[in-house]
Amino acid sequence: MYRATKDIKLPTTITGSLPRPSWYTENLGTRSFLDAMVSTSFRDQYVDTVSVYLHEQEVAGLDIVTDGDAHFDQDIGGQSWTAYPTRHMAGFERGNPRPTPAGKGGLWFPPGHILHDYLESRVMANIVGPVGRGDLQYTPMWKAAQRLTKKPVKFGTIGPELVAFAVADRHYKNIKDRIYALADAFNEELHELADAGCEVIQFEEPQIHLLAVRNIVDAVINPKFSVEVFNRTVKGLRAKTEVWCHSCWGNPSQQRMFAQVQSYKAALPLFNEVDADVITFESCSAGGMDLEAFGQTIKDKKIAIGVIDHHTLQIERPEEIADHIRRALKYIPVERLVISSDCGMGREGMSRRHAFYKMVALVQGTNVVRRELGLPEATCLAADERYSLVVPTK
Numbered sequence: 001m002y003r004a005t006k007d008i009k010l011p012t013t014i015t016g017s018l019p020r021p022s023w024y025t026e027n028l029g030t031r032s033f034l035d036a037m038v039s040t041s042f043r044d045q046y047v048d049t050v051s052v053y054l055h056e057q058e059v060a061g062l063d064i065v066t067d068g069d070a071h072f073d074q075d076i077g078g079q080s081w082t083a084y085p086t087r088h089m090a091g092f093e094r095g096n097p098r099p100t101p102a103g104k105g106g107l108w109f110p111p112g113h114i115l116h117d118y119l120e121s122r123v124m125a126n127i128v129g130p131v132g133r134g135d136l137q138y139t140p141m142w143k144a145a146q147r148l149t150k151k152p153v154k155f156g157t158i159g160p161e162l163v164a165f166a167v168a169d170r171h172y173k174n175i176k177d178r179i180y181a182l183a184d185a186f187n188e189e190l191h192e193l194a195d196a197g198c199e200v201i202q203f204e205e206p207q208i209h210l211l212a213v214r215n216i217v218d219a220v221i222n223p224k225f226s227v228e229v230f231n232r233t234v235k236g237l238r239a240k241t242e243v244w245c246h247s248c249w250g251n252p253s254q255q256r257m258f259a260q261v262q263s264y265k266a267a268l269p270l271f272n273e274v275d276a277d278v279i280t281f282e283s284c285s286a287g288g289m290d291l292e293a294f295g296q297t298i299k300d301k302k303i304a305i306g307v308i309d310h311h312t313l314q315i316e317r318p319e320e321i322a323d324h325i326r327r328a329l330k331y332i333p334v335e336r337l338v339i340s341s342d343c344g345m346g347r348e349g350m351s352r353r354h355a356f357y358k359m360v361a362l363v364q365g366t367n368v369v370r371r372e373l374g375l376p377e378a379t380c381l382a383a384d385e386r387y388s389l390v391v392p393t394k
């Protein structure tokens, strides 16, 4: 059901992660979030970081905010996004983690490539028993952020497939059973989060489009199965809250996983089948090449387009963003269009100021279009000339 985006035209948000402040030196490691929050040094740094993240998004003028994925550790390429569940769910071995073997298939990155470090950093616990929620503790994390702001905090999570692909398994007989078990555990966790009042939950990166464009015809791991996994993971959630399905072409170390810019076209009919209210698409990095296809294929869900690129340090100009939104509005009705970033900006490589000014540009660009359409504009304090420290010459 629509909650966070219910009453806003052209709502603005980002995908999730933000660059770490340099003074945030604590990491969770294998400690649970609640355990770590007992420590004054962790709690101070964590709460300060989330406060800064929320404040920067509010100063930019975003409508829906995130906690910047502040619970993730300072890992190579943002590996913590994948590793967090393996360190905190039940069924994983504690101790003795080793790099997960990587196949030399389509997404193999040889030594000498920056993403080889990412492969070497997949130091994951093995599955040794039935998988369960364990200490994921998404609800207390969301609460720790939501109590600092009146804006809805979107909570994002990795999905079961990527966790299943990243670990060695000594318990389940096949990968399908492993993915189902992870899906059911995430589903239980997300229900608790929705019951606690979270107005928007973002499920990140089902493999639908990544399998569809690579023409994967595997009997088990194929795009149809990926839709089934998504729907199993979010089962029942839309009766309680707003569910987003995020898709992109990768962002470890702010890299895309493919050498060439990809088109979503082959996967779009499948996105119609996912049990979500909003589908997010990377669009800035592709120059908006799929906008017409998004509008023609996705007819009964909201469509979030990325108008800022997480791979580059160049800050998009508000006029460019406004133009991107105008192009999207040719194919997507204004009441179904959401404005976002292509992906998270905090998985190693971008500075806080770059991420901040990208968010500011995102809101300024959206405001240009809102003005043209007679819609209410968001306050963007960061761009208010009254507070400039430089006195303009006459």
Ligand SMILES: [Zn+2]
Binding pocket: 015, 205, 246, 247, 248, 249, 250, 251, 342, 343, 344
């Ligand atoms: Zn992404």
